[in-house]
Amino acid sequence: MAYTLDQIVADCRAALKKDNGAEGRNAVRKFVELACLDEDFVSTHLGPENDTPRKVLYEDEELGFCILVHVASPETGLPHGHGPTWAIYGIAAGVTEMTDWHCTELPEGRTPGKVVKVKSYELPRGTAHLYNEGDLHSSRREHEVRMIRVEGINLMGVRRPRYEALN
Template identity: 35%
Template sequence: MASAFDQFCEASREALSTHNGPEGRRLVQQHLETLLNDPDFVAAECGPDAEPGIRTIYRDKETGFNVLVHVYEGGKKGPPHDHGRSWAVYGQAAEWTDMTTWKRNDDGDDAGFADLEEVETFRLTPGKAGTFEIGDIHSIHFPDGARFVRVTGTDLDAIPTNRFNLEEKSVNVGSRL
């Protein structure tokens, strides 16, 4: 019998191959929530003995999606950012992550300038996942010991993404946070 992680990868590949859009990503979110409720997977990849940092644990050759595990010793409050031309599904394994979504009020024509407005904040708790579509802007905040799995549509290190500075009302092109 295939492991829960192997089943997740297969089901996600099928979902993204069949549904090239928000529906496929909604299915990935559902599959990720199922995976995060598997105690063997969580213990192996996100348990107390997991090495701190960000690790890519899978890259799908057919559809290009990536699965990354984030294990943090210290908490973090990150700046608003997007995922470039990719989408992302975050799933919580331990502790919590507050996700704040943002709306861009300017038209993006003034290079380096961005005026953002907070839209909403929601909390991911263990076993729950949230999807961010292409172009969505969000920021994350989590406590010491937080652990989550992130599925992206492509390798974010290989594409430009935007990071926003609220105080300076600026945007900079960079790569993965």
């Protein structure tokens, strides 16, 4: 049976209502993987006619989380966190290389923070990764990547500090 937007919304709501910590987020991560591997879900929301870099499919009024799809161009992104919230990156098509960073100096005002590289790893199709509050990461894509993401809150318009890589 196809995995639908209504179903992933219901699944995420139930999981996050029960537990907004590690357990609930890990459940959401698995629902994102399910959606990434579901041909109907992917063709409905991330089919060839979609070339939108960022599209919110659902925002939960009560719990605040949102489900988004992204069509991401090849790019090497900068190290960043997700401010006050967590984020789950799921790959529906393509491969993203992720790098985790450790902060050695906090950003202050207009001065970017300083970070050192911890590790890099690939997220292939069908995998989803959780970044908790404060987890710094960057992504690199050699080709287009189609993603499903869940954010703890909608970060549109939230200012995020910059970080400078030391290595």
